[in-house]
Amino acid sequence: MRRTRYTAIFLLFSIMSYAQVDSLINYSNQAEGKEKIDALHKIILELWLNYPDRAMGYGEQALELSRQEGDSMLISKSLRLIAGVYYYRGDFDLSLEYNQRALTIALKLKDSALINNGYNNIGLLNYNLGSYQTALEYLLRSKEIKGKIGENYGLSTTLNNIGLVFERVGDYETARAYFRQAYDVAIERKSDDNELYSTNNIGITYLREGNLDEALRCFRKGYVLGKKIENINWGAVSARGIAEVLMQTGHPDSAVQYLNSSLSASKSIDDKKGLAEAYYLLAKIAQTQGDNERALESLQMCESWANEIRLWQQQLEVLKLYASVYDGLGMEEKESEYLRMYINLRDSIFHDVVSRNLALIPLKIKEEEDRIRLTEQQALIRNQVVTNQLFTFIILITVPLLIVMIILFRKNNKKNKELQRNNEELKRTQKLLITSEKMASLGVLAAGVGHEINNPLNFIKNGIEALSKKLENNQDDEMKSYFKIINEGVSRATNIVKSLSHFSRRGPSIDERCNIHEIIENCLLILHNKIRNRIKVLTYFTEQSAELKGNEGRLHQAMMNIIANAEQAIKEKGTIKITTIRGKDFMEIWVEDDGEGIKEENLLKISDPFFTTKAPGEGTGLGLFITFSIIEEHGGEIDVTSTMEEGTKFTIKLPL
Template identity: 80%
Template structure:
């Protein structure tokens, strides 16, 4: 009886939504040209969340009419709306393709609003496809443009999307800050749909942190608001959130009730993502209660829906739960089958993310070039406007005011010189951005190489252990020594791979616990092949503790640059001495070599970008510049002392 009641409610809500669009559909049949396209665009927005198939037809009609009118602005908007329909259908690849087409046209038009929408949408899609760093770059760029042009419409959505990225990387505090800001903006400008979206997102952060009371409060508020404004999609999200909270406090019957409520809502609007999530939670409940048959049945339903759209995280969770169920049933063959499928899918997704990040580098470089060109053109236009105004004043005003005009012209000349200097600085910034993208790509590749090497190392390690057990009791000392040699080789390779992973860590966070001694040891391990049999390394580490707060990946990069420079300064044989000590509220790291040293005229330039004494092609001049920047980011400083022919000492101070 309850099921019939909820279906009736959903039916009435659906009829209401369709009714709201009917008047627009009738209006679109009565008008022509741009008015007709604008009406079709609004119809798409009204229908895409709950009725994506119908919305697609109107979007394609709008695109066809815009192409007939050869109106680039309307073509870009139509492409963006079709991309939105694909997004709600769960086809993220096609959505990304159409959004890129829309953004390319927007960049040609130099339309700030359209460019902003493109950045926001591409950022959200990269989030769904697992490229979190790229997603954050696009979304922050979108937020920056909105704030610069003073546009509040859509700002709540952008803030929510930024919060989603931080929520996915488990920085719940930062995520909640963005969700709350989005909630405030929605209340002021953008209506109840975005208010509901923000409310659910805040609830999710509390749920992930284990604050179940706060999570339940926000999800119940979201469910009430969803019913009030008849937003079926976000109302279903609220119901699933309530169910997750009830599962954790072991109120299973109530959790099942809300999951069934979510299923009914998602079924009414063909929300594949919602259906997959609800069936997965039902499967977890069944497995927790020992109902393996029910768990497998719900998992099959979840798998069917998740495979229709690109819910890769959901697919991974399904495979893991399958393996867990079959483990409980003592069916080892099926357990191993699903574990192998999980590993294969995880590796495939990893490679896709790496490839996608690398392929985006040329696009980002082009965008930066377009932005630089736009800035230069705007500067030229401003200069031209000022010049025209000056000539107009000269013609109109009388002779006594010519002196004033001369003064203004001189001021204008100064402004032109400042603009030229600014343009040169922008070009320099572009070079740094390109270099930064290359370094980001190297980090991704380092992570990929480490991942790929670890698998065969594990096979070798397991194989040696199996052989060792097979030959237990064999007293052949020569054979045992071979096992020992192979094990030492595998352990050493594993340590090198582990050290590589530190250099792939990126991000602005400088609040991690970092062990400076371990960081230095990792750098020496990476440089082992270069320094062995040639350079003697002496370490004198303080025994007063070695932990400080910072960004571990960035500190690895800084230490590596300085130690590598010390090794390169030693021509034949020599010594590198590394000392750490605590002084006042700082950790001091002394890195001293007895190499060639640095000439006095170059000592003040070593922290300048692009300064290098190496031959062309052997150095970019960015190593020490980046190192000084990293230490400054951490609130520290570097002092360099050097005598040509005697060696160089770097003294790094980092706050405790």
């Protein structure tokens, strides 16, 4: 099985011994202002790994005091520490949210160390959420910043995190190279915790490759070190690694002893993730010994912990093992039920990953704009310094020319303003080009994914059809249910790939045959994960033909922006109604929501580029601007009406 592991990602201060916690708490009770906040931060670092619930209370107190002080640096640190507590509690979504808030402040402060920590944390969280390409991008950016500012502190952690990404995608040799670099840095800085962490990671790569002797050597070394430095969490990880090696080498009784040791350690610190992993291995051992009843008991314990902290990879493994155990018991109906649950969860996870990667596009655009803006400001400052020096030199050398210079300055001032206006237009065009390139990249990604996934899907589908025909006269009800389950999985994956492929069409032609109803259905399929269980979608489609001429990829983009805006306007639960009407010369599409509405003074601005009412980092203000441009390219028009607290209606008219 693939086991996700706790990792040290939010290090800011020196790690101190547990004996200092009480003295720190006493000191924080007496201290005031920034000294009190610093003490609270150190307490959180002492507690978050083994006692995350206690650490959260101190984190909330530190954040409130930081806001009272009005110190952006302290607010950013408090947010990141709270994100760390959520991480160790297994709530990766909330941890990602708090880290992004901390990174937004760090970018405004232009603090390289804080920005570096933000990239590192967000990278590892994307790894845990299954977005491996995005994770690697952020982690390599963090490593690059460390090199530029000469910061070695935390380098071992970043190298370990990069190695985790390569380990997850099966490149064990590259992963081990990064883990060994991390180990060397930990030894150099005398960081026992990072030494233990790196040792465990190296052992896991050997375990995945089947080199059990080297894996056992690493885990035993980590187990001894964990006891020496009293690191309960990672010591338990070493124990589970030893148990897995012993299980594979035919020593189940010894493996159970180490797993019981791991369970005791994880229970002492309320490590739900460690408990889930230990019970899973106990279930596998019981199955290999033919004790299916004991295997089911351990699986139930594993399932309860994995579901509580949403360990989706562990949940998938549990469902597969359930099916295998019930197969051994001859309970075919139960086996089919768990296989179906496995397919449903796998499809849901795929939807989540796709949606999360699409949602990251605006954030990446915003980061790119921030970097461009910073470069422009630095260039402007350098130019201003040169201009001031030259101006002073001229005044000192020749005062009589001052009058002439004033006259020339007045004449040039008008030209400078005109150049400034032209420069602003160029900047806006440049930012639009950046956005266009990002969307084009998304199209290339969608096309690549569609091509690479469709081939194996066709192999599966054709193989199942051939097998079904060959066994047509010998099929019983059980075999038919298996064929049905596999066909359902293939159909779902095919629909997702088909929907993504529409967004990869970026050609200039507006002479394609486009079916508006299919475009809307594709957009709703992509947004299904955000809409389900929260928003009711009502469609009232005309029974007449919904075809018209246009650019299918661009129309997909326009409708996606409008429907996504409607979904974002509904904060809790609500309804989106989509109506199509075919007239003599035009096709009308109404998109109505019962969300929070748009203020009257903002209605005339929503088509302006870069206008947005969202918080920094949540929107670029380009979505509706691009949408209006696309509809205009097609000779159509958009009308928007809205009432606060009642909802908004978009009316799109496209010529037939």
